[in-house]
Amino acid sequence: MDFVANLLPHLLNGLSLGLLFALIALGFMLIVGVMEVINLAHGSLFALGAYVAFTMMGWSPFAGLPLGVRYALVLALAPVAVGLFGMLLELCMRRTYGKDPLYGLLLTFGAALVIEEMIRVTWGSQEKTLLVPESISGAVLLGDLIYAKYRFFACAAAMALIVMLWLLIEKTKYGAIIKAGAHDGEMVRALGYDLAKLRTGVFALGTALAAIAGIVMAPIWGIRPHVGVDAVVPAFLIIVLGGVGSFWGAVVAGLMVGLVVGLTGAYASEWSLLSMYILFILVVTFRARGLFGKKSALDN
Secondary structure, three states: OHHHHHHHHHHHHHHHHHHHHHHHHHHHHHHHHHHOOOOOOHHHHHHHHHHHHHHHHOOHHHOOOOHHHHHHHHHHHHHHHHHHHHHHHHHHHHHHOOOOHHHHHHHHHHHHHHHHHHHHHHHOOOOEOOOOOHHHOOEEEEOOEEEEHHHHHHHHHHHHHHHHHHHHHHHOHHHHHHHHHHHOHHHHHHOOOOHHHHHHHHHHHHHHHHHHHHHHHHHHHOEOHHHHHHHHHHHHHHHHHHOOOOHHHHHHHHHHHHHHHHHHHHHOHHHHHHHHHHHHHHHHHHOOOOOOOOOOOOOO
16 A cells, blocks of 8 residues: 555656657657658757746736736747747748758757757756746645645646647648648648648647647756757657657657656666666567557558
């Protein structure tokens, strides 16, 4: 019984981490699916979201507002600001479309380095802390167990955003266009839709998701220039682990990675990061296309 009681807080930590990993991966997957570009700047945009939120929390127009209202405004506005920045980055990427994918890969890698250095020049290299409202900070006592309130908030926020993204993709006209663009961009253009605008919108949405994940993760991981590396590597693994192009595959894989990292971090901290690579190797060894990946014509 004591073992179960000790295990529950670590399961909650792993669950919140997994949901946030899934959110980062879904933004990454949207860009890969529609634009066929592996956005290596995704992690840097994750970090940029946290820094923009940190700056907005101290803005003079928000100075007289209660902390809870300020946090809600920042949570809504900071991803929009990063999404607009993402649109500018997508404009730079347009010259790489239709060419060797290596060009897009190198451009986003260069963009990641530029964004990280821009963060250092603007905010410095010292770790920052994002203030959160008292209502979601501190601890809550459930029976004999103490839980961090913020972990519950992180879980709820990630689940709400994942459901909203699913509704957008599956239940709206724009979502149908996104899915069509992921399968055949030329057909989307032939049907009269502006493929350039679609790519810009998807890139903005993907970067906004990275930014909001960075904001929610900020009180857990802290805010530092290279924090994006901690986000983009799991995101890439999760997409492959869940099956490229599978929405719920990314969610399930995110939960698996979060739980494995959370539990090994609690009982064998030196294995914490290594555990997700071991999980990845085990899964792709027996199922190369990932958990929910569709069968290829090349498979026997």
